[in-house]
Amino acid sequence: MHGLLAAVITAAIFGATGAGCVAVPSTNCYVFDNTSHIYDFSSLVGQLFEYDDEKDPDLVVRFCKDIETRAQTGYVDYGRYNSLNYFIASAGTGNFLQEYFNGDIRNCETTYDKLGRTAQVNIICGSCPNGQCVGGLGCICSVTYESTCRVLIDLALPCVKPGLRVFEGFTVGFHPRSWEVVYNGMTQVGYEKSYDEFSFSTEQRDVTLYLTAVASLSSLVQKPTIKVSPKEGLAVKLSGSGANGSPPTTLSPTMIAVDWRCEKARDKPYEVNITIPVLNYAPVQFTFAKLCEHSQDERGESLRGWGIFGIISCILIVGLTLSCVGGFIYKMRVQNLRGLDAVPGMAILSACLETASGGSGGPRYTRPNEANDHFVNQATWEEQTASTRRTTATSEKTYGSI
């Protein structure tokens, strides 16, 4: 009975949130447990957890940001790690494990694989092993200095509720080796919902998506589905290997070709939701905005037009070639040319050369710096003027004869 009720509630929630996809959290303060459920700690980023120490300086954890030690006056002795480097499910103490590298203390540069000062935080969901920290925001259970360069901290806090089960390793991108749309199973910012200001233009008739998944889990990927809002006015078709639900791997991505055609113009973009179901995991869903400033023909029609144009062009080219060859053979036979002129193409070539050089006895090309003598220069100029006239005459004749 309880199971049934849970199922009904789950269905209701999923129905309300629309398939329930996993958008990437707003900060890097999130973690997956050993069953790939996501825990988003973004609301706790920067939260202070202080630990008063009798013999050592006080220690402060700024959650997901830094580990600091402070002198009694509150002065920060050291801290300032690069950032949070690791946040993973724990195999040992606690539920999760955080690692901070490259702290700013000196003389630790060569320790621990040259990572400088390091800190490890074991996060325990609930209370400390000794029963401390029941309720409230949580607290530090213990601080252990492994060396002057490494500190271990046990931190208990009421963990956030687990999120959906993320299909880790799955990517969707616009190129075979990119993941702008979905990375590590999470829909990236910009594609988790429709943004009016970022949309595909009217002219863009298609977009190709490339899917990759961890090879051992790739068979869980199912056939994608689409939902367009509003329902009428934009025709969307999916094709390609990914559209049939073929298993993608990292080495051989599958492809989804999204083909869209505006049937009705609209001042706001259409919203296109593409959902890729994954067995036993939350589905992967992303949203595109598609602008339709005017309606468009089916692509087949315009292709047919081009096809007819192509056939006509082809007939024209073949006809022209045939008549040219015919004319040439006729000329060769009738005029019965001998010697070099009888070589096919020679007559045309010589005619071309004649036209280009402006007839026989044309001027020699003279570079200005070559002609030092003024009179030679002038002679060349006069000759050129004369030849220009001649060339014009020749061209006129040529145009007339065609």
Ligand SMILES: *[C@@H]1O[C@H](CO)[C@@H](O)[C@H](O)[C@H]1NC(C)=O
């Ligand atoms: C996952 O971790 C929990 C403790 O955090 C443990 O009880 C459980 O057995 C683990 N499951 C697997 C499949 O490793």
Ligand SMILES: *[C@@H]1O[C@H](CO)[C@@H](O)[C@H](O)[C@H]1NC(C)=O
């Ligand atoms: C598309 O997805 C968004 C975000 O998940 C959701 O708000 C919207 O209702 C969905 N639209 C349709 C038509 O399913």
